[in-house]
Amino acid sequence: MSEVKKGDKVKVHYTGKLNDGSVFDSSVNREPLEFEVGAGMMIAGFDNAVNGMKVGDKKVAEIPAAEAYGEKNDDMVVSVPKAQLPPDLNPEIGQQLSMQQPNGQAIPVVVTKVETETIEIDANHPLAGKDLIFDIELVEIS
Template identity: 60%
Template sequence: MQQVKKGDTVKIHYHGKLTDGTTFDSSEGREPLEFEVGSGMVIPGFDAGVTGMAAGEKKTIHIPADEAYGPKQEEMIMEFPKDKFPADMTPEVGMQLNMSNGQGQNFPVVIVAVKDEAVVLDANHPLAGEDLIFDLELVEISGSKPLIIMP
């Protein structure tokens, strides 16, 4: 029976939970997730978790934060002057915004605190610092893409 290896394209149904059981994502009701194993399309722990699985197999994997979205980084939490927000906007804790780094790159942030003169923004991935649990069901394995050598 064929087992998943690096370079294979797989289709997989998943249910992602935090260690307290809270669901953060699931493919339920959608097409299965399709990706190439080892290509960097998914977090490292997910790649490692599907490696060796066979079509139709189900299993649960535990991914430590270091193999998921990494630890929360304090330097990704910053204060932004309140007077730089649009006048018609009232910043609130939990509000999600998109910021620009001045070089045309946008990135999501979440307001984690509102002070008198500033708003505290967190640019960490929402799952940074979290250990993750995935229930997996491997639907399909497609072989590695053939290497094409151009003359």
């Protein structure tokens, strides 16, 4: 039986959890996740975890933040004057917004603080700075 290696296309079922056991994503009750190993489609730790697996194998992969979505970057937390926001926007802590970069690309941000004249937004990935745990089952290699 063959083992997964770089360049293989694979299908996996997975459940992603935080250290407290809370589930942030899962393919259970959905189609398995399909990706090419080593192509940069997945976070590094997940990509590495499937290497060497065989169809039917199950494993638990503990992925440190550095191999997941990276550490939280304080430079990605910025204060924005409310005057620059759309007039009909009533920002609340935890609200997700979309911010347009100078190149036109939209990036998701989360409101982390609301003050009288400004709001603070965080453009870090929601899982940045967090160690992740994935239950992985290899379904197919092609």
